[in-house]
Amino acid sequence: MVKALAAAKVRHKFVHYTDRGHVGLTDEVLQEARTFIAQLTRNSN
Numbered sequence: 001m002v003k004a005l006a007a008a009k010v011r012h013k014f015v016h017y018t019d020r021g022h023v024g025l026t027d028e029v030l031q032e033a034r035t036f037i038a039q040l041t042r043n044s045n
Contacts, residue, residue, distance in 0.1 A: 002014045011040060013032075013036050015029075017029065028045055
């Protein structure tokens, strides 16, 4: 997925959590997502 996003020039951020399964939504993961979305929002204005 990361390669496909990069090839399509889609802004993304890949964070690999070694101690979580696929789509393990924790407070830490949700905060990481919120921070990334906030960065995108700030940079698009």
